[in-house]
Amino acid sequence: MSEVDSFFKSAFSVDNVIFGFDGGDLKVLLIQRGAPPFKGMWALPGDLVYPNENLETAAERVLEQLTGLKGVYLEQVRAFGAVNRHPLGRVITIAFYSLVKTKDFVPTPASFAQRASWHNIHHLDKLAFDHNEILHDCLIQLKYRVRMAPIGFELLPPKFTLTELQQLYESILETELDKRNFRKKILSMNLLEELDETQEGVAHRPAKLYQFDQERYRQFVEQGYSFDL
Amino acid sequence: MSEVDSFFKSAFSVDNVIFGFDGGDLKVLLIQRGAPPFKGMWALPGDLVYPNENLETAAERVLEQLTGLKGVYLEQVRAFGAVNRHPLGRVITIAFYSLVKTKDFVPTPASFAQRASWHNIHHLDKLAFDHNEILHDCLIQLKYRVRMAPIGFELLPPKFTLTELQQLYESILETELDKRNFRKKILSMNLLEELDETQEGVAHRPAKLYQFDQERYRQFVEQGYSFDL
């Protein structure tokens, strides 16, 4: 094999850390590998990038094939390219994370075939490849981004209570927040619209529902506003 | 060509945004391309990644071949992989930025051959490939990181004045800082050691020289401290 050829004996893939939130802890969607290497182990969903496919497109494809979801929040984190990260050859992978509303997720045939399921982000075994490291870095990136941009809402249903929102931030940031201070701050941003609806079916005083006003946020950004929690 | 083969008709490269600071504006080290594509245009230094080479190693190699420098601060930003970003084929590039002390830079034969020179980061023409976009993203990353970690010192000589440090932050962050407030804050971190030396050869009251105490920073981090400017 010539030296030039050897440059092309490599491949690139995308791996997608799909985050979800069910009201309790932050979750990640993993698949159980059905073939070697690492057969039977849990892994991040991923695939090789097609020759005429952009990286983001590949990550969206992986996501849609597994969950049926399109148009989901997706962000690249970085490339992982250690020489021996893949036992079968040189594979550089580009890591993305995405934020989905768990209730929208309906397992697809592809995901059944691979046995996909949500895992608590803080109770994970050893994953295939270098996926623990990838997951770790994506989580760090999420913790940073969630404070700098209103992306947390991507993990919640369109209508949510302030307590749900607070619990979301608490589980991502791994910290406890003061209820009154949190509400004061988030409401003072004027990005939440209070609805004329309340929770139903709860055995206590029902909470007001809110929705995030995407259009107003866009206008604020144009005027130089920057989200900061 | 079979479909499997086509996955391997791709290559990956690294591109390195090398930042420097000469007391005035923030600079970036560019090379003038000597061969097509984009012959004659200025570009980021970069190269294909060798089959048995880690991404960071490749970025360090590019840097050393150009500048003769080793062991400099280097950080990955992200991958750029638009299908048509390289006119000759599918090349995914991993962008890094590095921080060097401009006085240490001695052009190497390799850099002469390529005509390397420092360019003001805010007065750039159109660069080769998607390098303007890469540079832009690396600069954004630097702006963020320089406030979260004591990496600014990598751009200064070991001994520096507080005014030099302030000017460095002002040029990276593109903002003006109040002299007294800046000094109060940076000195209150207890990360700077005041030396028994002063500036020489200046036509005014000479400033005290300081150096960054890397070891003390390491200890503080162990105790949970996190740098925040």
Next chain:
DNA sequence: TCAAAAGTGTTCTTATTACACCCATGG
């Protein structure tokens, strides 16, 4: 009437901003 979570303000503390003059040196 009880349990469970919703909702609501004020005080204290800390961090950030704004601001102007004298000092030391070389030419």
Next chain:
DNA sequence: CCATGGGTGTAATAAGAACACTTTTGA
């Protein structure tokens, strides 16, 4: 003795942290 940047403190303002009780609903 003049020009140049070095060096210094205080007051005002804003942001963040701490904290406890009443309300509404379903069971």
